[in-house]
Amino acid sequence: MQPLLNSGPPKGLPVLNYTFDWSIITSGQYFDWLVSGLVTTLKLSAVSIVMAFLLGLLIAVMRMAHSKPIRWLALAYLEFFRNTPLLVQIFFWYFGSYKILPVFINDWLNETGFEFAAAAIALTIYTSAFIAEDIRSGVLSIPREQMEAARSAGFSYLRSMQYIILPQAVRITIPPLVNQFLNVAKNSSLAMTIGVMEMTYQARQVESYTFKGFEAFTAATVVYLALSIIITVLVNVYNEKVLNAHKAA
Amino acid sequence: MITFKGVHKWFKNLHVLNDINLHVTPGEVLVVCGPSGSGKSTLIRTINQLEPINEGTLIVDGMDLSDKKTDINKLRAEVGFVFQQFNLYPHLSVINNITLAPIKIRKTPKAEAEEQAMALLERVGLAEKRDAYPLQLSGGQQQRVAIARGLAMQPRIMLFDEPTSALDPEMIGEVLAVMKDLARSGMTMVVVTHEMGFAREVAHRVVFMDYGVILEEAPPNEFFGNPQHERAQQFLRQLLTPMQCECP
Numbered sequence: 001m002q003p004l005l006n007s008g009p010p011k012g013l014p015v016l017n018y019t020f021d022w023s024i025i026t027s028g029q030y031f032d033w034l035v036s037g038l039v040t041t042l043k044l045s046a047v048s049i050v051m052a053f054l055l056g057l058l059i060a061v062m063r064m065a066h067s068k069p070i071r072w073l074a075l076a077y078l079e080f081f082r083n084t085p086l087l088v089q090i091f092f093w094y095f096g097s098y099k100i101l102p103v104f105i106n107d108w109l110n111e112t113g114f115e116f117a118a119a120a121i122a123l124t125i126y127t128s129a130f131i132a133e134d135i136r137s138g139v140l141s142i143p144r145e146q147m148e149a150a151r152s153a154g155f156s157y158l159r160s161m162q163y164i165i166l167p168q169a170v171r172i173t174i175p176p177l178v179n180q181f182l183n184v185a186k187n188s189s190l191a192m193t194i195g196v197m198e199m200t201y202q203a204r205q206v207e208s209y210t211f212k213g214f215e216a217f218t219a220a221t222v223v224y225l226a227l228s229i230i231i232t233v234l235v236n237v238y239n240e241k242v243l244n245a246h247k248a249a
Numbered sequence: 250m251i252t253f254k255g256v257h258k259w260f261k262n263l264h265v266l267n268d269i270n271l272h273v274t275p276g277e278v279l280v281v282c283g284p285s286g287s288g289k290s291t292l293i294r295t296i297n298q299l300e301p302i303n304e305g306t307l308i309v310d311g312m313d314l315s316d317k318k319t320d321i322n323k324l325r326a327e328v329g330f331v332f333q334q335f336n337l338y339p340h341l342s343v344i345n346n347i348t349l350a351p352i353k354i355r356k357t358p359k360a361e362a363e364e365q366a367m368a369l370l371e372r373v374g375l376a377e378k379r380d381a382y383p384l385q386l387s388g389g390q391q392q393r394v395a396i397a398r399g400l401a402m403q404p405r406i407m408l409f410d411e412p413t414s415a416l417d418p419e420m421i422g423e424v425l426a427v428m429k430d431l432a433r434s435g436m437t438m439v440v441v442t443h444e445m446g447f448a449r450e451v452a453h454r455v456v457f458m459d460y461g462v463i464l465e466e467a468p469p470n471e472f473f474g475n476p477q478h479e480r481a482q483q484f485l486r487q488l489l490t491p492m493q494c495e496c497p
Contacts, residue, residue: 149336152297153350153402154326163349168340 021212025219030206034216037202038223044116044198045185048123052184053177055124056131061161063136074132081129087190089126094118094194119191127184134176138169178235182228189224199223250275250406250437251296256305258291258461265291266302267461273439275405278432280448280469281441283458284484289441292458293408296439297328310405326354329399333411335391337383343370343394344379347401355402362401369397373427389420393427400431407431409440445488449473457481 024030062074081089094115098106109117142165150160170177192201203220207213251273258266265288273279281289294300295307298314298321307314312324337346347366351357357365370376373393383391392412399407409428413421425447432438432451442448448455448469455472457465457480464478476482 143336145332145334145336146338148299149330149332149338152299152325152328152330153398154322154354155350156322159353163353164338168338171340 018214020215021210022215024210024212025206025215030210030216033202033206034199034219034223037197037199037220040116040197041185041188041199042227044119044123044188044191044196045181047120048127048188049181049184051120051124052127052131052180055128056135057166059128059132060135060139061158063132064139066157078129078132081126082133086122086126086187087193090119090122090190090194093122097121115191115194115196118194119188119196123184123188123191126187127180130183131177131180134173134180135166135169138173138176139165141172142168174235174239178232182231185227185231186224250277250310251439252306252308254306254308256295256302256307258295258300258303265461266295269305269463271456271463271466273437275437276435277453278436278438278440278451279454279456280452281439281456281458282443282445282448282484283464287458288461289458290410291461293410293439293441296406296408297325297330299330322354326350326402327405329396329402329404329407331392331395331399331407331409331412333414335383335388335395335415337391337395337398339383342380342382343375343386346383346394347398350398351401366397366401369400370394372400372430373397374423387420388416389423392416392420392424396424396427396431406437406439409438409442411441411443413442413444443488445473445485457484459484 189200206216
């Protein structure tokens with residue numbers, strides 16, 4: 001019978017048939033795998049959130065446009081991508097999209113890592129739909145008079161949005177945006193299903209080689225958790241400083 | 250400078266402006282007064298088309314507002330508007346509130362725009378607040394910054410929509426002082442206000458409105474000394490001696 005935590009079982013208690021070995025994830029080859037997984041997760045999340053923010057901004061502005069067809073287009077986009085599973089969207093871009101792309105684009109994508117690109121596209125589009133709604137509710141919370149003040153100074157609707165409404169709305173939207181960023185970091189784990197070698201993929205890999213599933217996935221869990229906590233703290237500090245700059249001391 | 254000819258406006262079934270005929274000449278200071286709901290705010294907001302008119306002709310600085318081809322943004326750049334609630338941009342410092350429109354719309358170089366903004370801040374007595382944010386200022390200070398922001402575009406007309414109504418009594422004076430200074434400099438001004446002292450002192454003409462109709466139009470000494478319309482008499486009694494008024 002195997003000892004618990006390498007220290008011998010207490011007598012009379014049921015005993016786990018498992019030897020913990022934390023050393024495999026703190027150094028050596030498996031550690032390197034996990035680190036490279038973390039780097040890929042960070043890269044994928046960063047690329048996706050930046051693009052999702054820009055796309056979300058565009059969709060939010062379209063959603064509030066005067067023209068009805070543009071508003072409907074934005075609404076259709078939102079409903080479509082928010083109401084279908086992310087995994088299906090990832091599979092669609094990975095297995096579906098290359099069949100309709102020209103050969104030279106496929107060649108280029110294969111050279112540069114099609115898995116990563118497909119995952120980034122899926123995460124970007126999926127997340128942009130949520131971000132667009134967050135930004136829109138931020139915009140709606142800006143008093144109507146701000147738009148009046150901007151328009152009466154001679155700014156067009158779009159310029160008023162650009163210089164006066166959106167800068168204020170984005171500040172208000174920072175907490176939900178941080179949430180979206182954390183969602184992206186967590187959702188990026190789905191990219192392992194198409195072979196992107198990110199954190200979860202590498203943890204699975206370590207488990208396959210060592211059968212140390214508990215250690216491997218504990219490591220992955222701790223990394224995701226630490227990532228979330230660090231980002232939340234950083235943004236809260238920043239947020240507080242920026243928001244307080246505009247308020248009375 | 251501003252000409253209303255047979256202007257009508259409705260909010261759904263409510264007839265808020267009823268056959269308005271009015272002419273404001275360059276350099277004139279026109280005060281519009283009347284009870285709340287009389288249409289005076291709507292009247293001033295039609296001048297830069299924050300409220301579009303439904304019928305009639307409205308010509309501002311040579312531009313016809315009833316003509317769909319008129320470039321409304323160009324007109325608005327020539328007309329300064331001061332709101333009751335100031336409506337400064339809370340995410341920008343005082344100096345950036347003032348320079349935003351000149352830099353982005355007039356394409357004034359930044360250094361030049363800031364120089365002009367500082368001159369305006371001197372004029373409204375707030376030069377030391379250049380880097381403060383709006384919410385760090387008192388109401389009176391915010392309104393003076395708002396006036397400076399309007400003036401930064403070097404407008405040909407300034408519109409004031411109850412500029413002192415949201416202020417604590419002790420701050421009204423500082424805002425009125427800035428407006429009087431502006432009136433004396435020859436600016437064309439339309440002012441919606443209940444400040445009858447201001448009207449008496451600097452207005453060239455007072456317009457009294459109720460139920461969307463202009464009931465009386467006279468120089469201030471005539472308007473205050475000998476109001477013709479019964480509603481105007483009642484309004485003035487109420488405003489000047491509120492304690493003795495027999496309110497209906």
